[in-house]
Amino acid sequence: MAQSLGRWVGFCSRHWRLTLLLGVLLAAGSIWLAVARLGVTTDTSNLFSASLPWRQRTMTMDRAFPGQQDLLIAVVDGAAPEEADVTANQLAAALAADKAHFRSVRRPDTSPYLERNALLFLDTPELRALLDQTIDAQPFLGQLAADPTLRGLLAALGLIAEGVSAGQADLGSFAPALEGFHNALAQAAAGHPEPLSWERLLTGKLADMAGQYRFLEIRPALDFTALEPGHAASEAIRAAAAKLEFVQAGRARVRLTGNVALEDQEFSTVANGAVTSLVLSLCLVTLWLFLAVRTWRLVVPIVLTLLLGLLLTTGFAALAVGTLNLVSVAFAVLFTGIAVDFSIQFAVRYREAGAYYRDGEVALGQTGKRAGSQILVAALASTAGFLAFTPTNFVGVAQLGLIAGVGMLVAFCCTLTFLPALLSLMHPPIGRVETGLPWIRPLDPFLDHRRRPVVLGFAALGLIGVLLLPRIQFDSDPLHTKDPTTESVRTLRDLEDDPIANPYTIDVLTPSLDAAQRLATRLEQLPTVDSTLSLDSFVPTDQAAKLPMLQDAASLLATTLDPAPPPPPPTAAELRAEIGNTAAAFLAVRDKLPAGSPILPLIADLQTLAQASDSVLLATNLALTRFLPMQLDRLRTALQAGPATVADVPADLQREWLLPDGRAKLEVVPKKQARDSAGLHRFVAEVEGVAPDAAGSAVSITGSADTITAAFRMAAILALLACAALLGVALRHLLDMVLVLAPLLVSSLLTVVVIVLLPLPLNFANIIALPLLLGVGVSFNVYFVMNWRARRSGPLGSATARAVLFSALTTATAFGSLAVSRHPGTRSMGELLLISLLCTLLTTLLFLPALLAWLGMPAIALRSRRWLELQQSRAAKR
Numbered sequence: 018m019a020q021s022l023g024r025w026v027g028f029c030s031r032h033w034r035l036t037l038l039l040g041v042l043l044a045a046g047s048i049w050l051a052v053a054r055l056g057v058t059t060d061t062s063n064l065f066s067a068s069l070p071w072r073q074r075t076m077t078m079d080r081a082f083p084g085q086q087d088l089l090i091a092v093v094d095g096a097a098p099e100e101a102d103v104t105a106n107q108l109a110a111a112l113a114a115d116k117a118h119f120r121s122v123r124r125p126d127t128s129p130y131l132e133r134n135a136l137l138f139l140d141t142p143e144l145r146a147l148l149d150q151t152i153d154a155q156p157f158l159g160q161l162a163a164d165p166t167l168r169g170l171l172a173a174l175g176l177i178a179e180g181v182s183a184g185q186a187d188l189g190s191f192a193p194a195l196e197g198f199h200n201a202l203a204q205a206a207a208g209h210p211e212p213l214s215w216e217r218l219l220t221g222k223l224a225d226m227a228g229q230y231r232f233l234e235i236r237p238a239l240d241f242t243a244l245e246p247g248h249a250a251s252e253a254i255r256a257a258a259a260k261l262e263f264v265q266a267g268r269a270r271v272r273l274t275g276n277v278a279l280e281d282q283e284f285s286t287v288a289n290g291a292v293t294s295l296v297l298s299l300c301l302v303t304l305w306l307f308l309a310v311r312t313w314r315l316v317v318p319i320v321l322t323l324l325l326g327l328l329l330t331t332g333f334a335a336l337a338v339g340t341l342n343l344v345s346v347a348f349a350v351l352f353t354g355i356a357v358d359f360s361i362q363f364a365v366r367y368r369e370a371g372a373y374y375r376d377g378e379v380a381l382g383q384t385g386k387r388a389g390s391q392i393l394v395a396a397l398a399s400t401a402g403f404l405a406f407t408p409t410n411f412v413g414v415a416q417l418g419l420i421a422g423v424g425m426l427v428a429f430c431c432t433l434t435f436l437p438a439l440l441s442l443m444h445p446p447i448g449r450v451e452t453g454l455p456w457i458r459p460l461d462p463f464l465d466h467r468r469r470p471v472v473l474g475f476a477a478l479g480l481i482g483v484l485l486l487p488r489i490q491f492d493s494d495p496l497h498t499k500d501p502t503t504e505s506v507r508t509l510r511d512l513e514d515d516p517i518a519n520p521y522t523i524d525v526l527t528p529s530l531d532a533a534q535r536l537a538t539r540l541e542q543l544p545t546v547d548s549t550l551s552l553d554s555f556v557p558t559d560q561a562a563k564l565p566m567l568q569d570a571a572s573l574l575a576t577t578l579d580p581a582p583p584p585p586p587p588t589a590a591e592l593r594a595e596i597g598n599t600a601a602a603f604l605a606v607r608d609k610l611p612a613g614s615p616i617l618p619l620i621a622d623l624q625t626l627a628q629a630s631d632s633v634l635l636a637t638n639l640a641l642t643r644f645l646p647m648q649l650d651r652l653r654t655a656l657q658a659g660p661a662t663v664a665d666v667p668a669d670l671q672r673e674w675l676l677p678d679g680r681a682k683l684e685v686v687p688k689k690q691a692r693d694s695a696g697l698h699r700f701v702a703e704v705e706g707v708a709p710d711a712a713g714s715a716v717s718i719t720g721s722a723d724t725i726t727a728a729f730r731m732a733a734i735l736a737l738l739a740c741a742a743l744l745g746v747a748l749r750h751l752l753d754m755v756l757v758l759a760p761l762l763v764s765s766l767l768t769v770v771v772i773v774l775l776p777l778p779l780n781f782a783n784i785i786a787l788p789l790l791l792g793v794g795v796s797f798n799v800y801f802v803m804n805w806r807a808r809r810s811g812p813l814g815s816a817t818a819r820a821v822l823f824s825a826l827t828t829a830t831a832f833g834s835l836a837v838s839r840h841p842g843t844r845s846m847g848e849l850l851l852i853s854l855l856c857t858l859l860t861t862l863l864f865l866p867a868l869l870a871w872l873g874m875p876a877i878a879l880r881s882r883r884w885l886e887l888q889q890s891r892a893a894k895r
Contacts (some may be wrong), residue, residue, distance in 0.1 A: 118253040182607075213643070270334045375447065767860065801861065
């Protein structure tokens with residue numbers, strides 16, 4: 018094999034023009050394939066096989082209820098609930114008119130049906146208390162309904178003063194409302210009138226039961242020719258929101274989330290600073306290459322060989338997979354990290370051969386003969402390790418394993434074909450030059466004398482790694498690999514505590530609504546379940562008790578709330594006079610008020626407001642009563658509620674929960690403590706114990722984690738077996754195979770020690786460091802073991818060690834550019850790659866030489882040496 022490789026390298030160097038022309042043609046073809054057929058998807062669902070049970074359940078649910086696919090979610094919140102409502106409605110109207118950017122816009126949290134039955138959704142005790150409070154405020158409401166202005170509000174407050182004068186000083190039920198008036202009047206008196214929330218005044222804490230957020234479900238017109246398909250739609254939403262009144266005033270905000278925004282911002286974050294990092298990385302890589310080979314006539318061929326190999330591997334990826342995912346897209350990093358080692362090994366060994374063979378072509382042939390077989394074994398072992406990942410259900414790593422595995426063979430072919438041709442073109446200088454590492458050479462005798470404690474020390478660290486294996490953390494939450502500073506992720510995090518929009522839910526498809534209700538009763542008994550939602554959740558319960566209460570209240574309040582023709586708007590003079598009258602009325606009953614009465618602060622507020630300018634008074638009128646008519650209308654509508662059934666639920670809302678064939682969706686919401694990785698697994702396990710067909714985001718997250726763990730467990734076993742078999746055939750000695758794999762095992766366990774102590778959890782992104790650790794470790798170790806078998810002493814001072822060290826530095830530079838990324842997933846990938854590479858380098862340069870020194874010279878080498886000495890002795894006697 019060595020002779021054949023040497024002859025092949027010699028052929029390529031002699032026919033370098035033909036070889037380079039062939040390389041250019043192949044590169045051009047690969048570029049065409051990549052442009053025409055290669056794409057990238059950020060959809061994490063594509064990372065896993067569609068045959069997995071949890072994936073099948075998820076796809077079934079997505080097909081049954083496709084309404085949640087390709088959505089932008091606009092999340093609106095405001096200083097007051099009414100401000101959020103108004104902003105959401107205005108935004109919905111603006112977006113619905115923009116047919117160029119949006120296919121549909123919908124507010125799922127509001128409808129005439131929900132507004133009409135709003136009070137029926139309260140618990141019976143809450144409803145009774147609210148109605149009693151509303152009836153007690155009947156005179157007050159009557160005055161507001163007749164004149165919904167500041168003039169009417171002041172007149173209504175004057176009624177309270179009359180009640181106190183008549184001896185009715187118990188204002189406990191009105192205390193929250195009076196405190197709200199005080200805060201609003203104080204702001205107005207200070208010259209900063211702000212809108213008053215009548216919803217909170219009239220319903221108290223019940224106003225927040227629906228949550229602080231309002232939602233718009235937006236189907237954008239996606240541009241799949243752009244790197245961020247939803248970017249134009251997102252910008253259109255932001256532009257429309259920026260024109261809205263309460264957004265401009267800073268009292269409401271509109272944020273975007275949903276799968277479209279998450280994927281767009283994911284790509285944007287990954288790409289941010291990528292060009293700068295790439296340029297810096299290439300400069301440092303070039304520097305390491307120059308220090309390794311000491312002449313640009315070698316650096317340029319190495320870089321061009323790497324580029325050709327990367328292009329050819331990319332062309333293969335276009336043919337083999339077509340669309341890369343968030344894991345397989347990292348094949349370029351893996352290829353560069355390992356393939357550069359092949360080129361550096363060849364170049365350094367070429368310089369070493371140049372010291373003995375002054376003819377460049379002869380030196381190339383000898384390099385191919387001596388180093389070619391070592392590079393081939395390293396490439397085959399790396400290929401076997403990568404291909405072991407292809408049978409797994411983790412499609413992301415399976416694709417990565419296929420592309421990187423074939424890439425290793427491509428890198429080997431380029432190294433022994435294209436690189437010799439380039440060297441013949443560039444004519445690098447040859448002659449005697451230091452190809453080893455003089456500064457590290459003293460370590461050889463040190464490791465020889467201290468081989469036992471060094472080996473035992475690494476073995477002890479490996480044992481610690483074994484003990485720490487159960488403590489490796491796997492962060493299964495895909496949100497943790499995304500940039501937490503992006504709007505979409507921050508918004509989604511805020512929604513975690515909102516039961517209506519919680520992102521960690523489970524969906525169950527049941528045969529019918531009755532079956533959903535029965536299942537909900539069982540699931541709500543589970544320790545990790547907070548609540549369940551189904552179509553029945555949109556039908557008020559206990560209507561038999563609630564409807565008579567509503568009817569009684571409606572009959573009592575009908576005349577009071579009956580809308581009258583609106584009076585003319587008040588003038589500033591009228592408001593000033595009414596303010597004075599109300600203040601005087603309160604002053605007249607001050608002595609009858611108990612200490613701490615909520616009326617006392619109002620007196621000072623009114624006295625100050627009476628001195629304000631006309632413009633402030635008119636602005637106060639608008640601010641304090643802006644939402645009063647809206648709330649009075651809602652109260653009138655809610656008091657007219659009648660019996661409600663599933664049939665009354667709007668059709669668009671029914672489609673989200675009920676299929677035409679009668680099957681119904683049930684959503685299960687976890688408790689807050691069940692939302693971390695361990696808690697989410699308990700939540701899913703408990704629900705699946707009752708409903709085995711569960712799907713949804715929580716099932717996808719835990720299913721992904723379990724799939725990845727199982728995939729890497731199986732792949733690690735297959736990779737070790739494949740590498741062992743190949744190394745056994747290639748090296749032809751069981752001991753050599755063990756010597757290559759032992760440092761790999763030790764470096765893996767050292768990596769475990771470091772990531773547990775830091776800690777650095779494994780996640781969807783950084784887990785690709787594991788196959789890289791395998792490829793780099795096998796490559797580095799093969800060279801030293803084959804040199805040892807060939808009886809070459811002084812491993813650390815050799816050209817091989819120089820090539821290994823600078824290869825590691827080059828690879829570390831590429832990984833370092835990932836480790837400083839703003840994107841958490843990319844950053845964790847770079848960090849773990851650097852850690853695993855450092856552990857691999859330590860075991861290769863310290864543990865392996867000490868182990869080889871402990872074993873001594875190979876027996877076959879000793880026999881060969883004795884046979885050679887015997888032949889020389891016989892020849893001398895003749």
